[in-house]
Amino acid sequence: MKGFNMGLNSLIIAGDGVSRAITMENPSGEKAGGGKATGLLGPGRKGAPAIMGIKPGETRILADIQGPGIINHIWITVTDKTDKDFFVLSDIVLRMYWDNEEEPSVECPLGDFFCNGFGTACRINSLPITVNPVRGFNCYFQMPFGTHAKITVENQHEETIPRFFFQIDYTLHKELPDETVYFHAQYRRQRLTKLKEDYVILDGIKGKGHYVGTYLALTALERYWYGEGEMKFYLDGDIEYPTICGTGLEDYFGGAWGFVPDQRRETQAREELYQTLFQGFPYYSAREENFNWRFEGACPPMRGFYRWHILDPIYFQEDIRVTVQQMGNCHKGYFERQDDYSTVAYWYQAEPHGAFPKIPEKEYRWPR
Numbered sequence: 627m628k629g630f631n632m633g634l635n636s637l638i639i640a641g642d643g644v645s646r647a648i649t650m651e652n653p654s655g656e657k658a659g660g661g662k663a664t665g666l667l668g669p670g671r672k673g674a675p676a677i678m679g680i681k682p683g684e685t686r687i688l689a690d691i692q693g694p695g696i697i698n699h700i701w702i703t704v705t706d707k708t709d710k711d712f713f714v715l716s717d718i719v720l721r722m723y724w725d726n727e728e729e730p731s732v733e734c735p736l737g738d739f740f741c742n743g744f745g746t747a748c749r750i751n752s753l754p755i756t757v758n759p760v761r762g763f764n765c766y767f768q769m770p771f772g773t774h775a776k777i778t779v780e781n782q783h784e785e786t787i788p789r790f791f792f793q794i795d796y797t798l799h800k801e802l803p804d805e806t807v808y809f810h811a812q813y814r815r816q817r818l819t820k821l822k823e824d825y826v827i828l829d830g831i832k833g834k835g836h837y838v839g840t841y842l843a844l845t846a847l848e849r850y851w852y853g854e855g856e857m858k859f860y861l862d863g864d865i866e867y868p869t870i871c872g873t874g875l876e877d878y879f880g881g882a883w884g885f886v887p888d889q890r891r892e893t894q895a896r897e898e899l900y901q902t903l904f905q906g907f908p909y910y911s912a913r914e915e916n917f918n919w920r921f922e923g924a925c926p927p928m929r930g931f932y933r934w935h936i937l938d939p940i941y942f943q944e945d946i947r948v949t950v951q952q953m954g955n956c957h958k959g960y961f962e963r964q965d966d967y968s969t970v971a972y973w974y975q976a977e978p979h980g981a982f983p984k985i986p987e988k989e990y991r992w993p994r
Contacts, residue, residue, distance in 0.1 A: 643696070643797030648689050650674040655691065655796070677790040680781040689777040689794045693725070694802045697769040699795040700777075702736070703761050705788050716745040716991045717783035722769070723776040724808050729981045734813040735991055736779065738970050740765065741932045743843025744911065744993040753903040754839070754934055767838075767972070769809040770802055782988045807835050807974040815968040815986050817994075818847070822962050824858065824949035828971040830983075831946045835975025836939035840948070842879075842931045845966035845994055851884055851895075854960055855951030862944045870940065875950065879931045880905030897929075904934045925994060926966075934972075946973070966994065 651674050652660035663673025680686050689697075704714060715737030722732035737743060740763040741750045750757035756764040769775070777794065781787050812828060819825050827840060837859070846852050853875035858868040872878045876885055883889060885897040885907060901908050909930035940946070948971060954963040968991070985991075 641797075643799050646691075646695075646796055646798060648691070648794040648796075649792065650676055655689075655794075675791060677792075678788070680779070680787040680790055682781055682784055682786065685778050685780040686790070687776065687778050688792055689775060689796075691771070691775045691796065693771045693773045693775060693798070694800070695771055695775065695796050695798040696802075697771070697775060697777075697794060697796040698766070700763075700765040700792070701795075702740075702763045702790075702792045704736070704790050713745045713988070713992055714783055714787065715742060715747065716993070717781065717988050718787065719780045719782060719985065721778045721780070722809070722811075723774075723778075724769075724771045724977060725773045727978065729979070731808060731977075731979060732811040733982055733985055734811055734970050736763070738813055738841065738843065738968065739811060741841045741906075741908070741930060741970075743841070743930050743968055744845075744909070744928050746909075746993075748909045748930065749901075750906070750908055750932070751901045752906055752932060752934060753936060755932070767809055770806050771808070772802055772806070807976050808979075809972075809974055810979060811970055811972045812982050813968070813970050813985060814983070815991055817966050817990065819952045819964050819967055821964055824855075824951050825967045825969075826947070826949050827969045828946065828948040828973070830980050831942075831973070831975065832944070832980060833975045833977075834943050835946075835973055836941045837935055837946060837948065837971070837973045838939055839932070839934045839936075839972035840878075841970040841972075842950075843928065843968045844931070845926055845928045847926055847965045848954065848963050850954050850956035850961075852952075852954050852963060852965060853884060854953035854955050855963075856953075858949045858951075859940055860945075860947035860949075861940070861942050862946075864947070868947075868949075875931075878950075879907060879933050881907060904936060906932045908932070928993065 646655040648655040661670045665671045665673035677686055716735050718736040720734055720736050720739050721730040723730050740757055741755050747761045754766045816825055855875050857872040857878040859870035860868045886895045887898055899907050911928035952963045952965055954961050
């Protein structure tokens with residue numbers, strides 16, 4: 627199918643898609659339907675750049691598209707100018723529905739979906755997700771739909787969101803290939819992981835598809851090195867033991883040796899941030915030497931990581947379950963830990979999909 631998988635090597639081939647975009651200047655994406663609103667400078671002069679006000683508890687539809695088609699790019703930014711702006715990115719819930727389904731295929735806090743956990747924004751420079759100055763959220767995961775696509779945002783913040791900007795770029799097609807699978811993303815949070823029990827990133831997924839990415843927002847609740855836990859992928863009937871078992875948390879995210887370039891015992895361990903197309907450690911809220919572990923009101927160190935399985939997707943034919951251990955290391959050796967984990971799992975699968983676990987209440991999603 628021409629134009630279905632666009633990339634540098636396909637730009638010389640004419641595609642058969644019809645390009646459209648949805649913004650507040652053209653909320654239906656209709657042909658020749660953009661830029662008609664009247665602004666301060668007259669007709670067609672920036673009359674509707676954003677959703678002006680999303681009230682507390684209100685859900686707004688960003689896109690309502692008849693297919694078949696493919697969403698190729700989503701850009702969003704949101705003002706942070708509220709009296710209590712520090713939880714805005716955690717309090718807005720992004721949902722996506724394919725082919726008139728009742729249960730969403732994507733359900734995440736806005737920030738976490740774009741690898742910005744902890745209710746704060748940071749730069750992301752990866753292949754499918756970028757976040758540019760200032761709070762310019764971009765997603766390039768292709769999202770096909772056969773008959774219908776709907777994207778919504780719900781404001782669970784206690785105040786009105788004054789301005790919400792967005793653009794959804796998509797193509798319409800005559801048909802999609804029979805083997806098309808659909809994009810999914812699911813958020814989970816465990817404010818205190820259970821001792822000696824693996825944290826569950828994804829579970830209950832039935833059908834055929836492939837796993838394409840993980841975002842992890844980790845708040846360290848104990849001192850010393852936190853990243854000895856192994857990533858595990860249980861595939862197609864695995865129960866007790868996984869088919870794929872990694873060697874450590876920093877290894878899974880493409881780093882090594884605790885992200886610390888200077889391994890000398892007499893020096894303070896300083897983790898190094900990095901970002902690449904497929905793996906990254908873009909966010910670290912505080913250095914541990916500046917954190918007072920005895921002060922009850924202190925904010926513990928918070929770290930954000932992403933890993934994209936784009937060139938190495940993890941295929942499943944029947945089911946998949948993804949977990950990670952909470953294990954640490956110190957001068958005494960390995961030890962079991964309890965930390966604060968929140969994650970987003972990204973995958974493609976054939977529909978229908980099962981219902982997601984209920985997304986945690988907004989207070990439970992807030993950073994410490």
